[in-house]
Every structure is written in structure tokens, then in C-alpha cells.
Amino acid sequence: MSLDDVLARIDTDLPAAMERLMDLLRIQSISTDPAFKSDCDKAADWLVSDLNSMGITAEKRPTPGHPMVVGHVGQDLGDDVPHVLFYGHYDVQPVDPLNLWNTPPFEPQIEDTPNGQVIRGRGASDDKGQLMTFVEACRAWKEVHGSLPCRITFFFEGEEESGSPSLIPFMQDNADELKADLALICDTSMVSRGVPSIASQLRGMLKDEFTITGPRIDLHSGHYGGPGLNPLREMSKIIASFHDEDTGAVTVDGFYEGVHEVSAEQLRQWQNCGFDEAEYLNSVGYSQPHGEKAYSTLEQQWARPTLEINGLWGGYNGAGSKTVIPSEAHCKITCRLVGDMDPDALRDKIRAHVQQRLSPDATVTWDNDLEGSPAPVMNIARPEFEAARGALSDEWDREAVFTGMGGSIPIAGFFKSVLDMDAMLVGYANDDDAIHSPNEKYDVKSFHKGIRSWARILDALTRT
Structure with missing residues (x-):
């Protein structure tokens, strides 16, 4: 059996995978509102049960706020097998203003749009849909091969949308357990529709x-x-x-x-990543960029x-x-x-x-x-990054690119500062997913190809 068998199982199992995601999306895990505390517990329990059903040893860990979910698999494979930690969060943003939703936010459904079918509901893109792409890739791999190709630690948070107050203390207290060769994060977007991306630097x-x-x-x-x-x-x-x-x-x-100046190879990838400067500017009423005149719009957004x-x-x-x-x-x-x-x-x-x-x-x-935090910069010289980029390119039939991000994802920096661990950020969301807004959605294509992409990346990492 090979990677192709895993990919075929993912394709066959897609309807069931979407039903599992729908079940998770129905849980109203709004972390910032105390009224939904029991729902956050319910989401954590759902994930523990799902991981356990795959033979993964997982449990809900208490914190002063909402619980963490931690799971382990493959520890018997030995130290010569790569060990990755996958991070995601099961909490979601509030749904207000409710009157702007076209459908109930916690009654997810499939809709047809000009860009294909989408999964509509709060958390579909941020971050339950993205989190489940990795879980479903592991499920397919386990069903085909009976085991996973490497050691994996699952680390799911329930307070990302409310400032992560319990995150750093939990990481410090459980550093030995959480430490891995590399952290994988699926909480980002593709640079443009259909262009697979790995975030190499944040601000x-x-x-x-x-x-x-x-x-x-x-x-x-x-x-x-x-x-x-x-x-x-x-x-x-x-x-x-x-x-x-x-x-x-x-x-x-x-x-x-x-x-630091951006390398020539990075600039080449950015120039060919499908970014539409005019659309980016015109969508908010600008006719031209207004930053440093010596740098392109993408450089201003990602690297300046x-x-x-x-x-x-x-x-x-x-x-x-x-x-x-x-x-x-x-x-x-x-x-x-x-x-x-x-x-x-x-x-x-x-x-x-x-x-x-x-x-x-x-x-x-x-x-x-007031506090400050330095910019997380990923070590893309590590062979795992180029291996993952190749895997993504194969799946999407288009060169994957190392991109920057104009915003900040604190967890990426925390993995480095607390656990001394590099992080790889791979996401399949699109800019029109309306995360944090009414009518949030996640493309079915993103969900399907996201699962296939993680299967390819896991395969590539074990060969690096």
C-alpha cells in the first residue's frame, strides 16, 4: 500500500468526513462568553472521543479557562522517526450581529456558490474546518496502513479567540510532553485562490x-x-x-x-503567487499603496x-x-x-x-x-519546509509558495520562545471566508484538498 491508497481513501470517505465536521460545527464553542463554557467543554470532549476512536491516546486537560486537548500516537516508532506536533483551536468567535447571517450560524449546511460548494457556519474556516483537515488525513492514513507514518502530538486549544490566557502557562508546565521536532499549524489562508502557501514570516x-x-x-x-x-x-x-x-x-x-531584505527567490515566488494588487487596494477604496515607495505592495504588507x-x-x-x-x-x-x-x-x-x-x-x-512581541520568522532552510512545499505543489498542480503574513499569529512565536520549536504554517482558507464575520464559510475544495495535502506532507516529512 502507498500514498495513492491513502489519497483514494480520502476521496471515498469525503462525505463521512464532512458529516463529522458538521457535527463539530454544531457545537457553540464561543470561548469569550461565559454562557458557552459548557459548549467549549463539549467541543473538547468531542475531539477527545474522535481521536480515541482512531486509536490515538487523547484526553481533556483542565486549565483555569477552557480545556486543552492533548493526544499522542506513534511513540512506539522510535526516535529515528520524525515527531511533529499539530496545533489547532476548537473555539470560535461570537456570531453577532446575528441578523446579518443568512442561515443559523450553528446549523451548518452545504451551499452552491460561483466558486463551488462551501460549508457555511461559524468556525467552518476558523478553525474547525482547518483543524479537521489534519485529523481526517490521519484517519485515512491509519485506516489504510494500520498506523501513522510518524510520531504525532495533537494539541488543540479552546481560548485562541479570547486571547489564549491559559496557553503559555500550559505550555510551560507541559513542555517535555509537547516538545517535538516541528510544529504544524493550520490556521492561515492561501495567498490567493488555488495557490498553496506556507507562511515563512509573520509580523x-x-x-x-x-x-x-x-x-x-x-x-x-x-x-x-x-x-x-x-x-x-x-x-x-x-x-x-x-x-x-x-x-x-x-x-x-x-x-x-x-x-532584512527579502531574498531574490522569495521575491520571485511572491511575484508569481496570483496576488492581485488592484483588487486588494480597490476593495477598500484605495487607488494606490501609501507605504514605503521603494517597496511593492506585498513587501509592504509582509516584509516591512x-x-x-x-x-x-x-x-x-x-x-x-x-x-x-x-x-x-x-x-x-x-x-x-x-x-x-x-x-x-x-x-x-x-x-x-x-x-x-x-x-x-x-x-x-x-x-x-502595553507589551510587544518580536516577529516570528520560520527557518525555511530546514529540509522539511521544501519537502512540504513539494507535496503541496503536487496536490494543487501549481507551485506552492513561501509567503509572508501582515498580521501576527502568537502561537507560532510561542512555540519558538517557550518550546524552542520551529513552526510550519499551512492553511487552506480563502480571503473571502468571512472569518470573524457573519456567514463564515469554508470551501469544500479547501477541505477536501486540505486533507489530501496533509497526507502528502506527512508522507514527505517521513522521507526527508
Whole structure:
């Protein structure tokens, strides 16, 4: 028996696999709402039972919040066989606003669309459908061969959509059990429809907030307009100084320390990944990109750092007018980080930039409770990554690409920082899946080919 036998079993078993996914989607495992705590427990129990039915030793592990599901298989295969950990999450986002759903969010169904059949329901794409692609690949492999090709640890979380408060303590307390050669994560999208993707770099995050104070109280602009320092005007001057108007670059001294240029091979893959710049920009009302002019839109999104103004307020905001010079002005900023940028060092640089530009009689105070996290960068030089890329290319009949991601997936960084373990992010979602929104869906093609893809990847990893 061969990989082809496993793929054939996946094709034959697809209707049953979809029914199993439907059962899981019916469970209202909304982690952020205490009213659904029992439903989160129910989802964890469902997964434990499903893994146990495949001969996988799995159990529900308590945490201060929602339980983890941990399972193991293949430990008797020996240390010379690869050991992978697969991560997914069984919790889902709230469904509000409910009136915008065309069908009940926890009554999943199959629908016909111009792009083919989809599975409609909360969690279909994020992350139950994606999680089950791996489980179903393992099921088919086990049914055909009687065992799995490598050692596998299953690690399913129930708090991803509510900040993962129990995740790091659980990983620290169970590090020896969870440690593997490589972590696999299926909680991402393809770069464009039909283009298989492996995320090779994500962006980290730095958050900060500051207040500029001028006079000790709000002032009458008739009495102090002119000689009085206006914090809003002071704030506007500082915000304008963050970026170079001609190049779009951030002007904070040392901001780009730790940033690396993208390799020529990576740029080649990105240029041929099917990304439609015009559609990406036009969909939100832009006619052109507005970042660093020396870099393409994809480079700006995936491989360049940013400094964004997320909130700005001060003075009078009520109806009509009030002739006031405000005492304070406030600003929230975030930075997306790439490469080896150090969030703590960067915070100091940004604060120094602001301090150096303050006028006499202006003071600045900072929110010291905000945290930062570095950018996760995957070690794609490891042979497993190229093996997986080849497996995906074979399944989708199209070159798979190593992509970047503009956002952050904390678990990828936690695997490295807590368990010293590289992570491979492979997902089959599409950008129109409406995750976190009403009418979430997952393409049946994504589910089917996702299962086949994991079977191919498991086969490839055992041959690496």
C-alpha cells in the first residue's frame, strides 16, 4: 500500500468526513462568553472521543479557562522517526450581529456558490474546518496502513479567540510532553485562490500610548489663544514627524535595525503567487499603496515594518463648538515588526523621538502596561519546509509558495520562545471566508484538498 491508497481513501470517505465536521460545527464553542463554557467543554470532549476512536491516546486537560486537548500516537516508532506536533483551536468567535447571517450560524449546511460548494457556519474556516483537515488525513492514513507514518502530538486549544490566557502557562508546565521536532499549524489562508502557501514570516507587534500635557487645565482660547501652547497642535507636529512625506519611510532614528531584505527567490515566488494588487487596494477604496515607495505592495504588507496611528483625541468633541485650548492630547500607536526587530529597544527609540521634539512647557507621559512581541520568522532552510512545499505543489498542480503574513499569529512565536520549536504554517482558507464575520464559510475544495495535502506532507516529512 502507498500514498495513492491513502489519497483514494480520502476521496471515498469525503462525505463521512464532512458529516463529522458538521457535527463539530454544531457545537457553540464561543470561548469569550461565559454562557458557552459548557459548549467549549463539549467541543473538547468531542475531539477527545474522535481521536480515541482512531486509536490515538487523547484526553481533556483542565486549565483555569477552557480545556486543552492533548493526544499522542506513534511513540512506539522510535526516535529515528520524525515527531511533529499539530496545533489547532476548537473555539470560535461570537456570531453577532446575528441578523446579518443568512442561515443559523450553528446549523451548518452545504451551499452552491460561483466558486463551488462551501460549508457555511461559524468556525467552518476558523478553525474547525482547518483543524479537521489534519485529523481526517490521519484517519485515512491509519485506516489504510494500520498506523501513522510518524510520531504525532495533537494539541488543540479552546481560548485562541479570547486571547489564549491559559496557553503559555500550559505550555510551560507541559513542555517535555509537547516538545517535538516541528510544529504544524493550520490556521492561515492561501495567498490567493488555488495557490498553496506556507507562511515563512509573520509580523510582530509593539503597542504604545502617550499623552501630551500643556496647561494644567483647559483654557479659554480668547485669554490664551496665541501665547498658550496647544497640546493638539503639539501632537500634530510630532505625528507628522514620524514619516518622511516623500519616501513613506519611518523617520525614527534606528527604526529599521533588525530589518532584512527579502531574498531574490522569495521575491520571485511572491511575484508569481496570483496576488492581485488592484483588487486588494480597490476593495477598500484605495487607488494606490501609501507605504514605503521603494517597496511593492506585498513587501509592504509582509516584509516591512510599520508605525501606525490608531487613535487620536483631545479637547472638545461634543456638539457645536467650544473655544478651548485643551490641557491634554492623546495618541495610540502600534508598530508591526519584522525580522530581528527588538520591540523593547524600539519602544525606547520611539519615546526618545517624541521627547526630543517636545516644545518648552509640554510634557509627555506613557502607558507602561502595553507589551510587544518580536516577529516570528520560520527557518525555511530546514529540509522539511521544501519537502512540504513539494507535496503541496503536487496536490494543487501549481507551485506552492513561501509567503509572508501582515498580521501576527502568537502561537507560532510561542512555540519558538517557550518550546524552542520551529513552526510550519499551512492553511487552506480563502480571503473571502468571512472569518470573524457573519456567514463564515469554508470551501469544500479547501477541505477536501486540505486533507489530501496533509497526507502528502506527512508522507514527505517521513522521507526527508
